[in-house]
Amino acid sequence: MKQFTDQIGITHTFNSSPKRIVSLVPSQTELLYDLGLENSIVGITKFCVHPYHFKSTKKIVGGTKNVHYDKIRLLEPDIVICNKEENTQEMVDELRKICPVWVTNIATLDDNCQMITDFGRIFDKRTEARKWNDKLTFALSDFKNFIKEIPVRRVAYFIWKNPYMVAGSGTFIDELLKLNRFQNHFATKERYPEIELNKIEEVGDLDLILLSSEPFPFKAEDGYEIAKATHNAQAILVDGEMFSWHGSRLLKALDYFKYLHSSI
Template identity: 35%
Template sequence: MSACAVDAAGVAHEKTGAGARIVSLVPSITELLFALGLERQVVGRTGFCVHPRDKVRNVPKVGGTKAVKVDAVRALRPTHLIVNIDENERDTVEQLRAFVPHVVVTHPLTPHDNLSLYALLGAIFDREHEAQRLADALQARLHEAAGHAFAAQNVLYLIWREPWMTVARDTYISAMLRVVNWQTLPDVQGGATGAGRYPSFEFDDAEHAPWLAGVDRILLSSEPYRFTQAHCDALKSDPRMAGKRIELIDGEMVSWYGVRAIDGIAYLMQRASAA
């Protein structure tokens, strides 16, 4: 029996050959599959799987990350389905499990977790060499970041408005920001899969005033809510935000794991060094 790779749900997967038919319901992992040289085996993706742009356009869409078209997936006859604990709905995954032989569950929570993610997919789809190449590049980037003395900053990372929403410290986003010594506020842990991982708040709520006062920098992400310069300017003109640096940030660079983490860390290093 061939060696097995164990996914985030504790399920062991044996190595598969070139005949694998993969449907990915995770945008960042779709990008990673292409980086691993698996473009001929990716037969389905979500509408949010937009990278690499020149290649994914040829892959059929199966709905969104949370609004998956089950019949569209079935029609593609996948052997493997790749999902993520945060991004996909459990009930939908269970429906798909009824006819997809292999469901690979992922759940990276830190930049370092990408190393095991590369190894997992490399082992399953016979791309160990390509996975090691990515791991070496990420290790080098992490080592480079660790060698810098970045100024400590308390940051508020906004992902939504009406209501305003941010990230707890046990999210992948918060862990990425810590690479450059940016600590997210509020200082809360949301739990493994709970809604508390993305807490809502109001700027004028007295309950939130103490930790909001300690924010040095407000980052308005490009996703999932697409903040614009107009939103940035509006916050800058708010007297409650006086003294805080307010800027837009590329959400893909911060929240997409997989191969994007390599460039994402470089992006954050550049932002932090320019502060």
């Protein structure tokens, strides 16, 4: 019998390593795959697009905010993987009637490392988890050497339209903005505040407007309206997966960030 405590402080007891996993977080589905747990994953969301073949080999149980509890129950999972930001408290409470629900909470790079370590311990993939953390540590060190010569730029990171919403503090996006020497225009706001374009200039001038590809799929034309409200700051489309997905995706994100800086 083993006990583990998740990232919201809930302690779970397992008689053996969970063998049947339902993952309701796209980035964590990818991580579980990268840890060698493909055969243990029995259920995913419709947004779990990596790896690509999972959409035809795994049972789709709904989205990240709404799931089909009966479908999950029929899969007889040993554990459901959720995330504090991606999934709702109501979902977690209902899912706990089926099996243990492990909830992650990722706002920093250290949180990300801890999640990988936790998964390694829970699923008897300690060696694989250590390898991933080692790769990420090395890649982060390399990126920090790269980025130290890049000037600080003042940015706003848009995630939604109608109403406009941006990334604020306490988010993994904000953590990666800091890593990139992007000074978040809305770092004084919590989480994902709604904003009015005609008031955005009150905080000061922007160098860049970052328009995310998810959850709202911004297009180039969306940047024109925002740019006009920000003294024509440069608006660029960015890959939302690279800025918001935690887990093993961070390794690809660091290469993407180098490309992004070279193209600005």
